[in-house]
Amino acid sequence: MKSIQNIVRFGLTVLLAALPVACVAPEATDEDLYVVAEADDLDALATEEDDLASGDEGLLLPTACLTKRVTFDETTQAFTSGYTPVTGSLASGQFKTTTDATTCNGGFRGKSPNGNKFACYDGATTSSVNAACVSVPIAAGIAYRAQVYARSLSTQTSEANKPSLQFFVAGAACGTPKALAYNSVDTAWELVSCDFTRLSSSIVTICVQDLSTSGWANDFGLEDLRIAAKAGQQLGECIDGGGYHRECDGNGNCRTVALVDGEGA
Numbered sequence: 440m441k442s443i444q445n446i447v448r449f450g451l452t453v454l455l456a457a458l459p460v461a462c463v464a465p466e467a468t469d470e471d472l473y474v475v476a477e478a479d480d481l482d483a484l485a486t487e488e489d490d491l492a493s494g495d496e497g498l499l500l501p502t503a504c505l506t507k508r509v510t511f512d513e514t515t516q517a518f519t520s521g522y523t524p525v526t527g528s529l530a531s532g533q534f535k536t537t538t539d540a541t542t543c544n545g546g547f548r549g550k551s552p553n554g555n556k557f558a559c560y561d562g563a564t565t566s567s568v569n570a571a572c573v574s575v576p577i578a579a580g581i582a583y584r585a586q587v588y589a590r591s592l593s594t595q596t597s598e599a600n601k602p603s604l605q606f607f608v609a610g611a612a613c614g615t616p617k618a619l620a621y622n623s624v625d626t627a628w629e630l631v632s633c634d635f636t637r638l639s640s641s642i643v644t645i646c647v648q649d650l651s652t653s654g655w656a657n658d659f660g661l662e663d664l665r666i667a668a669k670a671g672q673q674l675g676e677c678i679d680g681g682g683y684h685r686e687c688d689g690n691g692n693c694r695t696v697a698l699v700d701g702e703g704a
């Protein structure tokens with residue numbers, strides 16, 4: 440039986456399919472300095488849908504809501520880069536994963552709050568080199584957010600040419616460039632993001648670039664890169680069923696919101 444919800448959802452799908460590709464600026468509340476450790480919500484994922492019977496409506500299920508996550512702790516590199524990977528000290532245009540930016544260059548500053556690894560970049564000698572790219576399946580008409588935590592590795596507040604990071608979706612600039620600020624706190628990170636919707640389903644390459652020109656302070660770190668469906672989107676297994684309304688929560692999890700009226704369990 441078609442419920443009203445299904446009809447509404449079909450209508451929204453048609454409406455979204457008619458929209459052009461859109462990239463909008465990140466919300467102002469995301470602009471603040473951010474500590475990665477406080478955003479690590481994946482450990483809270485539960486796996487048993489049947490627990491809903493006990494009334495746990497906050498249960499989070501791993502689903503297609505999280506299209507990609509790169510923690511930079513993977514044993515095999517989980518992204519591509521226009522920078523050259525190295526294991527020792529860095530020169531311009533090189534990167535490594537590390538727990539402490541001083542292993543990249545004695546003049547760098549930065550650590551992941553979790554004590555694990557992040558990607559450490561010695562700025563390229565030209566602008567707009569891809570720092571990290573992932574190719575991911577994107578569903579038509581679904582609103583996504585790409586995000587990554589970033590920081591300047593500079594230890595000098597007066598240095599020019601600080602990194603200005605921006606996302607590119609299928610080669611098109613997405614979101615607004617984020618000029619990374621000098622920061623004296625080793626574990627302080629800033630959020631860079633972009634929102635996008637595609638007209639057709641396809642594998643899409645999403646990259647983070649530094650737009651600034653070469654300079655003494657053009658060095659940066661990346662941590663916790665994610666592409667996830669935005670809150671309220673429904674895709675994959677995160678759709679209504681069994682009497683419950685389910686939707687992506689914006690953090691990569693599928694959330695059961697409420698009982699669906701008129702549908703039996």
Ligand SMILES: [Ca+2]
Nearest residue numbers: 510512555556
């Ligand atoms: Ca990490």
Ligand SMILES: [Ca+2]
Nearest residue numbers: 561562657658
């Ligand atoms: Ca440098």
